[in-house]
Amino acid sequence: MTGVHALDAMNALAAAMQTAFGPFLAVALGAHGWSPAQIGVALSISTIAVLVSQLPAGAFVDAARDPRAPARMAVLGLGLALLVLAVWPRPGPVFVAMALQGVSSSLLGPAIAATSLALVGRAALGERLGRNARYASIGNGLAAAMIGLVGGMLATGTVMVAVAVLALPALFAVSQIRNGFDHHHPAAPDRQTVRQEITALLRNPHLTIFAFCVGAFQLANAAMLPLAAAGLSRAHVKDTELIVAVAIVMPQIVVALCAPAIGRYAETHGRRPLLLLGWGSVPVQGLLLALLPTPWLLPGVQMISGIGAAVLGVMLPLVAADLSHGTRRFTLCLSALNLPIAIGATLSTTLSGFFADRFGDIAAFLGLGLAGASGLMLLWLAMPETRPVLISPMAPEPAR
Numbered sequence: 001m002t003g004v005h006a007l008d009a010m011n012a013l014a015a016a017m018q019t020a021f022g023p024f025l026a027v028a029l030g031a032h033g034w035s036p037a038q039i040g041v042a043l044s045i046s047t048i049a050v051l052v053s054q055l056p057a058g059a060f061v062d063a064a065r066d067p068r069a070p071a072r073m074a075v076l077g078l079g080l081a082l083l084v085l086a087v088w089p090r091p092g093p094v095f096v097a098m099a100l101q102g103v104s105s106s107l108l109g110p111a112i113a114a115t116s117l118a119l120v121g122r123a124a125l126g127e128r129l130g131r132n133a134r135y136a137s138i139g140n141g142l143a144a145a146m147i148g149l150v151g152g153m154l155a156t157g158t159v160m161v162a163v164a165v166l167a168l169p170a171l172f173a174v175s176q177i178r179n180g181f182d183h184h185h186p187a188a189p190d191r192q193t194v195r196q197e198i199t200a201l202l203r204n205p206h207l208t209i210f211a212f213c214v215g216a217f218q219l220a221n222a223a224m225l226p227l228a229a230a231g232l233s234r235a236h237v238k239d240t241e242l243i244v245a246v247a248i249v250m251p252q253i254v255v256a257l258c259a260p261a262i263g264r265y266a267e268t269h270g271r272r273p274l275l276l277l278g279w280g281s282v283p284v285q286g287l288l289l290a291l292l293p294t295p296w297l298l299p300g301v302q303m304i305s306g307i308g309a310a311v312l313g314v315m316l317p318l319v320a321a322d323l324s325h326g327t328r329r330f331t332l333c334l335s336a337l338n339l340p341i342a343i344g345a346t347l348s349t350t351l352s353g354f355f356a357d358r359f360g361d362i363a364a365f366l367g368l369g370l371a372g373a374s375g376l377m378l379l380w381l382a383m384p385e386t387r388p389v390l391i392s393p394m395a396p397e398p399a400r
Helices: 003-019 023-031 036-063 068-087 091-120 125-150 156-164 167-175 191-202 205-221 224-234 240-269 272-290 295-323 330-359 361-382
Strands: none
Touching (some): 003 091, 023 036, 125 295, 191 330, 205 295, 224 272, 224 330, 240 272, 272 295
8 A cells, every 4th residue: 555545445444433422423423322511512512622632733733743642642532433323322421532532633634634735745835735635525425324224123322333433444544644654753853943833824914814714614615504504394394314315425425536636726826716716605505495495405405515625625714724834834824723722613503403493504504604714705806816936936944
């Protein structure tokens, strides 16, 4: 197995493990007699852990001499969390497992991005990030299909254990990622240099602008499908489960098909056209969901969501690499951008639920679309092209 294909496998397997958390976990805990309030607390613990650990996780990956080590830690953390959920579905162990899952998730994304950069180098990073998104979508889709098909036939604990076992091939895949790592690592910088690099990064105005853009994207996007699914359920639409299942799968197909091409285009034509396309898909999605004449069109609307997801999945680490160009702070920059994503996702479901209760689903979808439009406008007016070759052709390669 070559390093490139090993990273493909690692992305698919890690994404498959993550699929067991969230909606499937809520079903599993409900089967053990957990109340909706208890399930909400468990999921909130994971969210809080992500928020608290984002920046430290990025700094930790930056400080690691070999980014594969944090990747192994993240995979082990996810596997252990799944085993705890399978064996001890009681409040104390579950809350600890969800905290572990949140920290592991914060570590996993930056570790994969840093491993990708070390494997292929700066010039080929865009296409590599596209492959990452493609195989993560494949892993998500296959795991969701597997859990959906066999979940009703097996005990919930058995399903969790089966997903946890995926940690073993994931760790093996990490061990096969060797190209680009079997060289002498540069000496670690002194503390003063580290402080200067971090200060310069966090004072970069373009990082602040893009952080607001990604926060607005997630604020608008995160609640759209849950809000639509809840509306179908309240209206007692026939085959609601089937409609929602297809609506979940469709964006994954779009991401798997489009993500590598997005990465290639970004490296040859720049970031801004793709960023505007991805951010522009969000208000369009909100408007279409507000005007949806039949629930069977929901999967088609979600294909538009797949475009935004593909752009965000590829461009977030790519722009982070641009903004941290020439420094050792790539994964810290990526974690700083993941933080508003987590905040936006948390606020999205809360605010959309409030608007839907007070003013109805149509107003909620229009409000989400307006939030997405604000992110698009900020991106259009304030965010410049960040591809380093367009800014400074002589810019040095980032040191690792």
